[in-house]
Amino acid sequence: MLLVPASVALAHPGQHDQLQQVNRHLEQTPTDQDLYIQRGIIYSEGGQYDAALADLLQAQTLGEPVLVAFQLGVLHYRTGDFEVARDYLQQYLQRFPNYPPAYDYLARIARDSGDYDLAVAHLQTYFRLQERPNPGLYLAAARMLEERRRYQEALAILDQGQATLGVVPQLQRQAVALERARGQPELALARLQTLGPMLGESPAWRLDMAELQLELGHRDRAAAMIRSARETLAQQRPTPARLDLQQRAEALAAGLHQ
Amino acid sequence: MxxxxxxxxxxxxxxxxxxxxxxxxxxxxxxxxxxxxxxxxxxxxxxxxxxxxxxxxxxxxxxxxxxxxxxxxxxxxxxxxxxxxxxxxxxxxxxxxxxxxxxxxxxxxxxxxxTHPQPGSLPADGNTRIWLIGDSGTGGDDEREDHEGEALEVLAGMQAYTARDGEPVDVFLMLGDNAYDVGSDFNFQQAVFETYPTLLKRLALWPTIGNHEMGLGFLNPTVALPGFSQSPDPDSWIEDTGATPRGMPYLDIFTLPTNGEAGGVPSGTEQYYSFDYGRVHIVSLDSQLSARDPDQLSAMKSWLIEDLSSNDADWTIVIFHHPPYSKGANHDSDDTEKLGGFDMPQQWMREQFVPVFDQYGVDVVYNGHSHSYERSFYLTNLTGKSDTYSAANNAELVDGNPNRPASGRGTEEYRQLSPTSGGVDDRVVYTVTGNGGKADSSSGLTEASQWLRHPAMIEQPADTVQPRRRGLAVIGSVVVDAGPERLRAHFIDAEGEVLDSFTITR
CATH class of the missing domain: 2.60.40.10 (Immunoglobulins)
Structure with a gap:
C-alpha cells in the first residue's frame, strides 16, 4: 500500500511541503500508523527531535510497535541516547534480522561509544548481509583498528575486502600505509607492486615505488623508477598534480645522492 | 557506421x-x-x-x-x-x-x-561522439501525466542533429534519474528499455546513480517518498511503503565495470567506475550513495585520484548526478541543507571533488538533478557558494581582462593549457543537463530571483526571459564531439537545434 501515492508526492518537496502532505493525509486517516512514522522521520531528519519522538511514540500505539523500532533507533542515535537506540535496533532486528542498515547503525553506535571491537563485529555482519559492500566500509573498519595500532587485524580486514571485491587501490593503498606504519617496508613494497599494472605504472606509482626502494636501500632501483617517472612526466601535458609530481621527483632524485 | x-x-x-x-x-x-x-x-x-x-x-x-x-x-x-x-x-x-x-x-x-578503438588510439573517423542525457526517465507511467513523450522528443532532437552530418553516436551516457519515480525494474523497463530500444542494441549504456534510482526515502521499510533516500546503502531500496528493503534495481539491471574491464582503474564497485573510448577517458561517480557516507566518499575520492593519475587521455569527462553549481529549480547549490540535507551531495561534491578535477586534468563535468540546462565558464578553484565566485579568480579570461570571462564560443574558445593559468591544464567546464525528460516551469524551492542565475554559469542568448538568464528551462540533451585537437559540446533542443556550444582546444 502506497500511503502517499507517487502522483501526490512532489518529486522534491521541501520539509514544509512534506509536512503539509502528511498532515493532509492525517486529517483523513488520523489513526494511520505509517503517517505518524512518516511525519516522525521528517521531523527526525530535520533535527526536530522532540516532535519526531512524539510522532514515533504515537505510531507505536497505532499498529505493530516493532515497525517503528528502526526509526526510533535512528532518532535516539541522533540524539546521542545510544543505549536506547541500541535496544530499538535490536528489537527491529528480531523482526527483520537481515536488514543491513540496522547493523550499520549498531556499528556507528559502537564506534561512537569507543567500542571498536563491537563496531567491527557489526560491520562484519553487515558485510555478510550486504551483497555488494562498498570499499569505503572496509576502510572504515580498518581505520578503527589502525587507530588502536592493531595493524595486523586492520590488514586482515583490508585483505578480506580485496578477496571480496578484487584488488583495488582504495584498499591496497591503505594496506601499504599500514605495512609502513608497522615497520614492514618490504611487505609495503610487495603490496604496492600489485597495483602497478592496474595503475598503468603511472608516474605517481613509480615515485611511490622509488620512495619505498630508497627506504629499503635499493638506490639503483629507486633511481630507475625516478628516471622513468620524470621521462613520462616530461611528455605529459602539465596539470597541477603533475607539476607537484615533478617537484617530488626532483626531491627524491636529490635524496639519491645523500 | x-x-x-x-x-x-x-x-x-x-x-x-x-x-x-x-x-x-x-x-x-x-x-x-x-x-x-x-x-x-x-x-x-x-x-x-x-x-x-x-x-x-x-x-x-x-x-x-x-x-x-x-x-x-x-x-x-x-x-x-x-x-x-x-x-x-x-x-x-x-x-x-x-x-x-x-x-x-x-x-x-x-x-x-x-567495438571501441584501442585505448590511446583515435577512432577511424577521428571523432568520438558522445550523447548525454540527464533526468531522462520520464518515459513511463509515473510521469506520463505531466511529461508524456518528452524523453522521446529529446531523443528525436539528438537524432535530427546527428542526421545532419550522418555521424552516429559512439558513447551513450545517462546522468541519473534514469527511471522515474523510484528506479524500479518496471520504471526502467518503460523509461529506458522501451524508450531507447534501438540505441541500446547498438551502444553500451553507461549510467550514473540519481536520487530517483534509490526508491523511496527515509530508509524505513514501511513508508517514504520517491527520490528522498539519504541512505548510502544500496540494499535499503524500497519501492513501496511497507515493503521489505532490498537491493536497488539499478545494480541488478546494469553490469558495470568493477575491475577495469573497459579501461580505467578497478573500483571494486559498480557504483562508480571509469572506461576508455580511444583517447577519451570517462568517469562515472556516485553522488547519491557513496557521497553520503564519509568513509565511502573518502574511498571514492582515493580511487578517483588513482584513476586520474593513471590517465593520459586527450580528454577526460566526469559524470555524476548532483551538480556542484546550479541555480536550477529546487536544487540551488547554495541551499543544500534544506530537507534535512537532502541536497548535501551538491556541496560535498563541490568541496571534495572539484579540487581533484582541477588538479588532475578533468576537462568537462556533466550533471543532472536540476531540470534545466546550465553551463559554466572555464572554471578553476571554485569550491564555495555562488557569492564566492569572481571572474578574476575563477574563470578563464579574455586577454587577462578580469571583467571578461571567456565564453568558449567563437574567438573565445578555451584552451586546455589555460593561458590565464600560465599554460597549465587546471580548468573545467561544468554543465547541468537534467532536462532529458522534462524541464522545470517555475523556480520551485529556489528563490525566484535566483532561478538559473548562478554567476559562474554563462548567460544563454537563447533564453526568452529578460534579462537573459544563465540557463535554459527547456528539454534537451548534450552532444560532445571529442577530436584530436578540439572538444566541442553542444546543447541540442527537441527540434535538433543547437542552443549553446563551447569548444576546448588542445
Whole structure:
C-alpha cells in the first residue's frame, strides 16, 4: 500500500511541503500508523527531535510497535541516547534480522561509544548481509583498528575486502600505509607492486615505488623508477598534480645522492 | 557506421579471435531461431569485449562479423533480476559485430555494435561522439501525466542533429534519474528499455546513480517518498511503503565495470567506475550513495585520484548526478541543507571533488538533478557558494581582462593549457543537463530571483526571459564531439537545434 501515492508526492518537496502532505493525509486517516512514522522521520531528519519522538511514540500505539523500532533507533542515535537506540535496533532486528542498515547503525553506535571491537563485529555482519559492500566500509573498519595500532587485524580486514571485491587501490593503498606504519617496508613494497599494472605504472606509482626502494636501500632501483617517472612526466601535458609530481621527483632524485 | 571497419567473410576466421566466456564456447552451432526479448542491451563494450544482456526465454547468443553467418555461440548465465548475460572477449578494435539472441545463425538487422578503438588510439573517423542525457526517465507511467513523450522528443532532437552530418553516436551516457519515480525494474523497463530500444542494441549504456534510482526515502521499510533516500546503502531500496528493503534495481539491471574491464582503474564497485573510448577517458561517480557516507566518499575520492593519475587521455569527462553549481529549480547549490540535507551531495561534491578535477586534468563535468540546462565558464578553484565566485579568480579570461570571462564560443574558445593559468591544464567546464525528460516551469524551492542565475554559469542568448538568464528551462540533451585537437559540446533542443556550444582546444 502506497500511503502517499507517487502522483501526490512532489518529486522534491521541501520539509514544509512534506509536512503539509502528511498532515493532509492525517486529517483523513488520523489513526494511520505509517503517517505518524512518516511525519516522525521528517521531523527526525530535520533535527526536530522532540516532535519526531512524539510522532514515533504515537505510531507505536497505532499498529505493530516493532515497525517503528528502526526509526526510533535512528532518532535516539541522533540524539546521542545510544543505549536506547541500541535496544530499538535490536528489537527491529528480531523482526527483520537481515536488514543491513540496522547493523550499520549498531556499528556507528559502537564506534561512537569507543567500542571498536563491537563496531567491527557489526560491520562484519553487515558485510555478510550486504551483497555488494562498498570499499569505503572496509576502510572504515580498518581505520578503527589502525587507530588502536592493531595493524595486523586492520590488514586482515583490508585483505578480506580485496578477496571480496578484487584488488583495488582504495584498499591496497591503505594496506601499504599500514605495512609502513608497522615497520614492514618490504611487505609495503610487495603490496604496492600489485597495483602497478592496474595503475598503468603511472608516474605517481613509480615515485611511490622509488620512495619505498630508497627506504629499503635499493638506490639503483629507486633511481630507475625516478628516471622513468620524470621521462613520462616530461611528455605529459602539465596539470597541477603533475607539476607537484615533478617537484617530488626532483626531491627524491636529490635524496639519491645523500 | 561511417569510418568503421566491416571485415569480409574470408577475414573473419583469421581476425575473429573470439572466445566465449560462458560454457559451451564454440563447440555448439549457431543454428536456432531468434528469440524475442523483453529488453536487450549492451554493457561494458570495450575495444576487445562486450556483455550482451537481455531478459527473456533465450539462453544463448551468437556473434559474428557477418549478419547472415554468425559463427560463435555462447550459453548465457542467469544474473540478478532474471537477466541473461553473455560476455564475448577477444574481439577486435573498431570492428562491427552482429549478434542474435537464442542461437540464430542470422542476426536481425538492428542487432550490431562496433567495438571501441584501442585505448590511446583515435577512432577511424577521428571523432568520438558522445550523447548525454540527464533526468531522462520520464518515459513511463509515473510521469506520463505531466511529461508524456518528452524523453522521446529529446531523443528525436539528438537524432535530427546527428542526421545532419550522418555521424552516429559512439558513447551513450545517462546522468541519473534514469527511471522515474523510484528506479524500479518496471520504471526502467518503460523509461529506458522501451524508450531507447534501438540505441541500446547498438551502444553500451553507461549510467550514473540519481536520487530517483534509490526508491523511496527515509530508509524505513514501511513508508517514504520517491527520490528522498539519504541512505548510502544500496540494499535499503524500497519501492513501496511497507515493503521489505532490498537491493536497488539499478545494480541488478546494469553490469558495470568493477575491475577495469573497459579501461580505467578497478573500483571494486559498480557504483562508480571509469572506461576508455580511444583517447577519451570517462568517469562515472556516485553522488547519491557513496557521497553520503564519509568513509565511502573518502574511498571514492582515493580511487578517483588513482584513476586520474593513471590517465593520459586527450580528454577526460566526469559524470555524476548532483551538480556542484546550479541555480536550477529546487536544487540551488547554495541551499543544500534544506530537507534535512537532502541536497548535501551538491556541496560535498563541490568541496571534495572539484579540487581533484582541477588538479588532475578533468576537462568537462556533466550533471543532472536540476531540470534545466546550465553551463559554466572555464572554471578553476571554485569550491564555495555562488557569492564566492569572481571572474578574476575563477574563470578563464579574455586577454587577462578580469571583467571578461571567456565564453568558449567563437574567438573565445578555451584552451586546455589555460593561458590565464600560465599554460597549465587546471580548468573545467561544468554543465547541468537534467532536462532529458522534462524541464522545470517555475523556480520551485529556489528563490525566484535566483532561478538559473548562478554567476559562474554563462548567460544563454537563447533564453526568452529578460534579462537573459544563465540557463535554459527547456528539454534537451548534450552532444560532445571529442577530436584530436578540439572538444566541442553542444546543447541540442527537441527540434535538433543547437542552443549553446563551447569548444576546448588542445
Amino acid at each position: 561511417s569510418g568503421r571497419i566491416l571485415i569480409t567473410a574470408l577475414s573473419v576466421i583469421s581476425l575473429l579471435a573470439l572466445s566465449a566466456c560462458s560454457d559451451g564456447g564454440n563447440n555448439r552451432k549457431c543454428k536456432g531461431e531468434e528469440v524475442p526479448t523483453e529488453r536487450l542491451f549492451l554493457q561494458q563494450l570495450s575495444d576487445t569485449s562486450v556483455v550482451i544482456k537481455w531478459r527473456g526465454a533465450a539462453t544463448a547468443a551468437c556473434i559474428g562479423t557477418l549478419q547472415d553467418t554468425l559463427k560463435v555461440y555462447a550459453d548465457a548465465t542467469v544474473t540478478e533480476g532474471d537477466h541473461k548475460q553473455v560476455t564475448f572477449t577477444g574481439l577486435l578494435p573498431e570492428v562491427t559485430y552482429f549478434y542474435s539472441i537464442g542461437g540464430a545463425r542470422q542476426a536481425p538487422a538492428d542487432q550490431y555494435f562496433t
